[in-house]
Amino acid sequence: MTTKIKGVNLGGWLVLEKWMTPELFIDTPADDEYYLAHDLSKEAYEARINTHRAEFMTEADFIRMQAEGINFIRIPVPYFIFGDRPPFVGGIEYLDRAFNWAQAYDIRILLDLHTVPGSQNGFDNGGISGVCKWGQEETDVTFVLSVLTSLATRYKNHPALWGIQPINEPITEKMWEIMRPLDRYQARDVKMAEGSRPLTMSFLQQFYREAYKQLRVILLPETVIAFHDAFELHAWKDFFESGSFENVMLDTHQYLMFAEMEGTKQAVESYLTYLDGLGKELAEVAAYIPVFVGEWSLFNSYTAGVDTQGGINPTQQTFEANNRLATSELVEAYQQLWQKSVATWNIGEGHFFWTYKLNIDTINEPAWYGWDSWDLSRCLSKKWAKI
């Protein structure tokens, strides 16, 4: 690509994560979108979710994104976007509006199917915490392919469409061991979670080939099909070289939390060194497949003032930030991380920050201190970031 992706994710909008909009979950025991829909009455659930969708992202946000220099957005969508999976409420009309806003404000869209029935990773962001069973039933796979082709058919000629990503963060054995999703996100229904297990790489590659085959014939040739690396950046050389793919890319998600979990010291210098190493890895991959960083953030334990143990957040466990930096120190640390990160991601095709906004409250609920570095709108206002 001639233009680098200076992008951001619209997380927490059409796909919910409790930590991003905790107020939406109040007065329910729900920890994820699945149980929000099941714990509330139909009337209350629909009123909450529709109000959220109408307010969380509006035209005004697109106007600001353009003004700040953002040229791409990645939009996570749930598998029930078309409204055919009760009790979940579809939301395709909100996505339609977003496409028109994006067109009006010169922003290109990467559609990201972020959840699937039964979940592909067991994370809260897979839609149901502590369950990871997608791919075990053929019907669930077929259903996901039908959602993808329906999205492709609906938007294929829309000038704002840049690409489609068949599935977000499918988990394979490697990350399953590191993240231990079933410990980190406990299933509410133990019986439902039974049989949860990581996907195999061969299943995933087969799914990717099938998704590619079905999408490529629908989409315009210039529309990108992007595959998440399943947290295995270097596992895809043969896949891409042995297939005959047109206009495909690799999406890799890179968080400093991963660096911390792998033992990187919680200090700016160490993060920068880690990013240097990542840059070399990206260069290696970019030699055989265009690669972009579809998710990353400024969040880290050093600026959060506490060891977050891989990004455990206040909806899961509250830490006390015992080492709050001065405002000027925070600005300096974040600016260094921002500049180094963006320079690193630009070794590839560019990046999408996670995320555009969060409805957390660091003042009235100090446990959220430090989590504001996930929120690009705040990072821009605070001069931690500059597109």
Added chain:
Amino acid sequence: MTTKIKGVNLGGWLVLEKWMTPELFIDTPADDEYYLAHDLSKEAYEARINTHRAEFMTEADFIRMQAEGINFIRIPVPYFIFGDRPPFVGGIEYLDRAFNWAQAYDIRILLDLHTVPGSQNGFDNGGISGVCKWGQEETDVTFVLSVLTSLATRYKNHPALWGIQPINEPITEKMWEIMRPLDRYQARDVKMAEGSRPLTMSFLQQFYREAYKQLRVILLPETVIAFHDAFELHAWKDFFESGSFENVMLDTHQYLMFAEMEGTKQAVESYLTYLDGLGKELAEVAAYIPVFVGEWSLFNSYTAGVDTQGGINPTQQTFEANNRLATSELVEAYQQLWQKSVATWNIGEGHFFWTYKLNIDTINEPAWYGWDSWDLSRCLSKKWAKI
């Protein structure tokens, strides 16, 4: 004051107006907050309103306001803020949070009691369209005084509190004739609207004296008590000079729509000339009472591309903008109006723009073209305004 007020209203947040957040009113026949609460089931109403309050204004907005240079906000609150007027849902906990955000981000608050039982003006923003009966029952007046003293007692020692305004836009005979609220906002319940009439100036001044008396003994001496001029800027000299008031101010609302209704030509030059005249009037008033402009906006029929007949909006009637300016022409027109307006308001103590944000959609619903100039967050992004 040594510092000018560079302020904005948080309109549409704790007090609803349909045109500001039309999605919140979907699937109901309601045109105002009164009927929204009555048309929806308790469960759906509460879910909508609580989600709206939690999402429409968040800490992130305060961070951005500070970054943009805003030093004051005016917060409209409804008479049922304390939750003692079912079916309306109170919202004092949201106001509490806003006070703490304001303190954290160096913003001072003017509390504005924006609605009263039965309405003080018959506008949609009085809470119930086409009804104007407040002040006819002594109990309603007593109730409003109790809300004011409760607010004063709750926030009197909060560092973010700058002032309290006893009632927004009470209407007297003069504006009653110009705006004709009962024609402009038709009552849904004709019987309830019976007996609607403007307030008399003597009633209003008596109410202001009583509110002053009760508030002054609660509030710190440095906390301002501000009175809206009831759209009669020059009617208050005797009132202020004959009373013995400490630390009071006059609030006047100045919209270009008023200029248009008084016959000003719909053209930038004419608006600028009108603003020159207003400046002279403000200087005259400022000689005997500190005066600020508590509401104004960039909205006008010229840039809207159609005669809006005094700001009639698309929830009331749809006009077709038949003269859309080029982007550069819009920027130039708005910048001229912004600069001239702010310079004029600074003849007094400064200003509060109406409003910080609107959830309208000018792309998917082109009838809203031009109404974006009511939304400061968009005006800033589009470089129409600079604090």
